[in-house]
Amino acid sequence: MKTAVIIGSGNVATCFAKAFVNTGISITAVYSRNLNHAQQLAVEVGGDAMNNFNKLPTNADLYLIAVSDNAIENVSNQLKVNGLVLHTSGFTAMDTLKNNQRYGVFYGLQTFNKNSTADLNNVPFLIEASNLEDEKILWHFASSISKKVQVANTDQRQALHVAAVFANNFSNHLFAIAKQLLEQHQLSFDLLKPIILQTAHNAVTHNPIDVQTGPVVRNDTATISAHLDVLQQYPEYRQIYELLSKSIREFHVNSTKNK
């Protein structure tokens, strides 16, 4: 891999393009529907800025499609190139790119923003390619960017994407609910920050099921029912409390059975 074309100018395009440059790849073009955006990124990573597919260089080694999921197919269909075409989506099937001769997936599992450094060394990357030779090339390339590269098929990647929604989107929402409960009782969210950090630390250094605490695993029905009373004026949070408590209970009954 010596040359790459970047399609897209958002957080992932920016972060990945910077990482490519750091590994010695030359960016020959940056495409965005919005020419200004393409220019802004090209200033940082090099290459010609453009908003016209017909002008894309056709001889690059790599074409990185880092656009929103629903635009990937359309972009792919407009490419007529020999290089390896990759999308960066966690949930889009690899075959969405099948009009190309050589294609694959280059998915990094992390929250990206434009200002984050280009150091992707610890970000897990899931790769997939349409043939074994390109899988090897992609593996080698990805390993120059991250030390956590693994081959995964579309089914696996999609399961990971759903799992990440639970681990990131949903847990963050629980933090938001907790913050709201505190503020409605004139308490600062700062009070919860140490336990939020500790929860994440415990989950990654242990098996989460082994560090589960709280009234459900203690089978402390008095506290559970008193908690539901506190949530009386928040019917939606009460419903979440009940559903997650039921799920914890079943999870732990099953895990005990399996021991």
Place this chain on the structure above:
Amino acid sequence: MKTAVIIGSGNVATCFAKAFVNTGISITAVYSRNLNHAQQLAVEVGGDAMNNFNKLPTNADLYLIAVSDNAIENVSNQLKVNGLVLHTSGFTAMDTLKNNQRYGVFYGLQTFNKNSTADLNNVPFLIEASNLEDEKILWHFASSISKKVQVANTDQRQALHVAAVFANNFSNHLFAIAKQLLEQHQLSFDLLKPIILQTAHNAVTHNPIDVQTGPVVRNDTATISAHLDVLQQYPEYRQIYELLSKSIREFHVNSTKNK
């Protein structure tokens, strides 16, 4: 505060007793229903080990009741002392101790285990006392142990306790679900560890509502419905996905309205 009696020998009793000793307090007795447990703790923190309430010193400055929530009232009713009687529970009303002359609450919000160091300096403590003078004494004492002390009434402390269930128990359960989804697709939970740590970091350095990402806030209904398809064989997780997505949606509609 010069002398203290510790009632209980579990994680909180152990951790707090060690911290008391570190601030120069002398432990004069350790009570546990199980004399062996009392002896084990007394070896570490000093004082006479006992399992008989009638033998408790009556002249200590402080009596720390660190037992399970449902045992607090019974313990309290057996005390006949002049010192300040404190329980350590997040959810038990202060008035549970009202048979005593002087009483209050000393609640530290963190997950404690016996092996954790006695450094409680960064643990938020919520205190409450039955009269203003004891509140001052307790404030002064708590501040020698933690730099994050605040007075909170029982209602506030109970709301915090519920909020902590969302922030800790429930988010940990989401991590456990994510782990299970991955393992059923032959993927390692290690893949999610960086994003779990980043999620916690983002939540404590920003307002969680501002760093919420995912298909719901993007209004990406195609991805949501595809995620629900992936969860087809897990009806319970599907239900959690739907309920939390609905809650995120409403939360963000309301927050936009309020802007």
